[in-house]
Amino acid sequence: YDKNNTRSFCNNIRTGGGGSHVNGFESGLFEVCKELVIKDNPNLEIELSDVLVGLTSLAAVRIKDPEFAGQTKDRLANREVREKTKKATQELVSGFFQDNAATAKLIKEKIIDNAKLRQHLKDEQDIFQGGKKNLDLLKVLSSSEENEEIFFVEGKSAGGSAEEGRDVKTQTVLALQGKPPNALKLVRR
Numbered sequence: 001y002d003k004n005n006t007r008s009f010c011n012n013i014r015t016g017g018g019g020s021h022v023n024g025f026e027s028g029l030f031e032v033c034k035e036l037v038i039k040d041n042p043n044l045e046i047e048l049s050d051v052l053v054g055l056t057s058l059a060a061v062r063i064k065d066p067e068f069a070g071q072t073k074d075r076l077a078n079r080e081v082r083e084k085t086k087k088a089t090q091e092l093v094s095g096f097f098q099d100n101a102a103t104a105k106l107i108k109e110k111i112i113d114n115a116k117l118r119q120h121l122k123d124e125q126d127i128f129q130g131g132k133k134n135l136d137l138l139k140v141l142s143s144s145e146e147n148e149e150i151f152f153v154e155g156k157s158a159g160g161s162a163e164e165g166r167d168v169k170t171q172t173v174l175a176l177q178g179k180p181p182n183a184l185k186l187v188r189r
Contacts, residue, residue: 005057006018006058006059007058007059008058008059008076009058009061010060010062014074016072016074017072018075018076019068019069019076019081020079020081020082020085021059021081021085022059022076023085024083024087025059025086026052028087029051029052030046030051032094033046033051033093034046034051036108037111037112044115045115045119046111049114050114054110061085063081066078117168147170148172149170149171149172150171150172150173151166151173152174153173153175
């Protein structure tokens with residue numbers, strides 16, 4: 001689910017490297033979905049990955065005189081195919097969204113969630129890569145404080161692995177600088 005699963009063909013020949021028909025499909029899909037999302041969320045920045053994550057699709061074209069590129073000749077190189085595929089995708093997806101408002105709403109919400117999560121993860125990555133001078137808590141996506149957990153870890157390297165393995169909806173990580181004292185030993189003194 002983490003990545004898109006697009007299979008592509010040209011004249012029944014598998015194009016594992018994608019090419020102009022896949023670029024046109026993705027571009028057309030992105031423009032229609034962005035228009036759908038931006039109506040109600042004008043300040044939200046949408047990227048192609050927000051639309052493609054979790055998508056399973058098949059892009060197949062039939063053209064006269066296909067040109068293949070790449071070392072293994074698995075990428076369609078005909079430039080005119082991109083615009084035609086883009087236009088066809090825009091028309092089909094727009095029509096689908098108009099005829100299926102409930103499904104369009106679900107797709108819109110998923111894209112918004114993907115964009116917010118991507119931005120959240122980018123902000124966290126900036127923290128760990130020194131983008132911010134002081135180390136803050138890695139925030140959670142949940143608005144409920146009941147089920148939140150906080151993990152105190154020793155150093156940025158432990159913080160990095162804890163960050164990768166945590167549930168971003170409920171778990172917060174704080175990477176401490178220096179070795180924390182053992183509280184149990186301090187009490188026994």
